[in-house]
Amino acid sequence: MTPERLAPCFSNDTEASPDGPLPSKHTLSGTASNVATVNTVMPWLRYRNAFVAIDWLCSAFGFEPEFIQADGHTVRHARLSCGEGTLMVGSAEDGTAWDRHLLQPDETGGRETQSCFVVVDDIDAHYAQAVRAGAEVVIPLSMQDPGMRGYACRDIEGHLWWFGATLPRFSAAPTPHRFSALH
Template identity: 30%
Template sequence: MTNATDKPTLTRLYARLVVSDGPRAVDFYRTALGAEEIERYTDPDGKIVHAMLRLGDAVIAVKDADESDPAPDSLGGSPVIMALDVSDADAVAEAMLRAGASVVYPVADQHYGQRGGRLADPFGHLWMISQTIEELTPEEIQQRTTDLFT
């Protein structure tokens, strides 16, 4: 599909998480984040080649690692951080911890008006959990950030 200027139109963007154990990862995201599996395709050995999960208004895909797509745990971690805006950062973090995640940064009030922290799921993916606790302007956030570093 194209727009009036004949440039391609972006129709969807989602993260595709490569994991070492697809079925276990789907169960983790279901338990920890309330994900709903909306489709799954497997190879003849039962490995997930594509599973689409709905998390609130967002979707992510999960697939088992293979020769072409390594999982973060085989690479020493992931440089990508999934950011989740939630209504209760403490409750979401606690659910993730109960399901097997680990704390990278504990949930705490942040200078930019969020309560949040960072967790690692059992498959090497990083998740930043954030809850708005204070409505700030961009200028106020920048001033607080400047103050933090001076």
């Protein structure tokens, strides 16, 4: 994250208004057609206070807001980018059919069934920035198997994240014919 980057500033979720634009230095509304990159696999995280979480994810982890669609205090859909990757964010307990299938980390004793892995250019600077922002480090920055330097932490609502300096190296990439033999 460069010092000149402007992040949205939501001090709490009551700053969003259905009668006006979101309070931000960015233009955050738009359509999927005006977003340059469309990834085919995107993690989607839900937060009780999605506006504050978006701010925090931008300042702590270096995400950039691409798109935020809100209805009053509810973030229906937000997309944040980091390098070539995209993260989708929404409000927990948004009243949708999907809502009843998901729990938040504080409802599971802090346990997760999955987490996000993000490759960053400068892992030392990223680690320092995340710690300054209050990320709870659960695995300190160190060399990890398979030959990658990284760390794990929790965000402000308890979601687990793994950050690494490079993609792990494996001896052989699976080929499509190897997968078809499994089915």
